[in-house]
Amino acid sequence: MADMSEFDRIPRFADVRPEASVTALEQSAEQSVAARRRLAEVTGAAESPDGTVRAVVGGFGLQELVLDPKAMRKPSQDLAQLIVQVTQQAAEDLAQRRAEQAAELGVPGERPDLEQMLTDLARLRSTMAEGQGDARRVFERFRDQTRG
Structure with a gap:
């Protein structure tokens, strides 16, 4: 059976919703x-x-x-x-x-400080990309462990 303890180390992002931030920025604009x-x-x-x-x-x-x-x-x-x-x-x-x-x-x-807004958007984009990469790596490890 695969080692499921890896999932315990996944950060909990229940309260973080990047799409909500994007929606809020669009509404503000x-x-x-x-x-x-x-x-x-x-x-x-x-x-x-x-x-x-x-x-x-x-x-x-x-x-x-x-x-x-x-x-x-x-x-x-x-x-x-x-x-x-x-x-x-x-x-x-x-x-x-x-x-x-x-x-x-x-x-x-x-x-509004437009430069700060652009910096915040870039940080949000980076956070989203990193989060997707982390999740992908965890799922790949899980897949590899369940196959073997």
């Missing part, structure tokens, strides 16, 4: 893509105190600039400065709205 799309749609807006200049800013910069005809009566340098000021305020509004939306979506304030 899908959620990140969806959150990124929603955040890309967010805009910020601002208006000058006198209501003559209004700006809307999005992820790709200035999306809309509305100048009331009264604004055209201002000296050009004053108007240019007012446009810049209102656009900066709209950008600040965008940042605040994005932060609020990100919090609602559960997006962390910090960006």
Whole structure:
């Protein structure tokens, strides 16, 4: 009869499920893509105190600039400065709205460390490969022992 004690030395991997880690990473990536799309749609807006200049800013910069005809009566340098000021305020509004939306979506304030994620995936892949190799060697030994 074959020596079954070899099986007692097999590490117990009942709680380790590499496929669950992969699934979790895939779900996280899908959620990140969806959150990124929603955040890309967010805009910020601002208006000058006198209501003559209004700006809307999005992820790709200035999306809309509305100048009331009264604004055209201002000296050009004053108007240019007012446009810049209102656009900066709209950008600040965008940042605040994005932060609020990100919090609602559960997006962390910090960006994920992609290099660390790649390192973790490589380690997971290696662990899975080693585990399969170990199991294969044990089964081969068992097969060899049962034949002989």
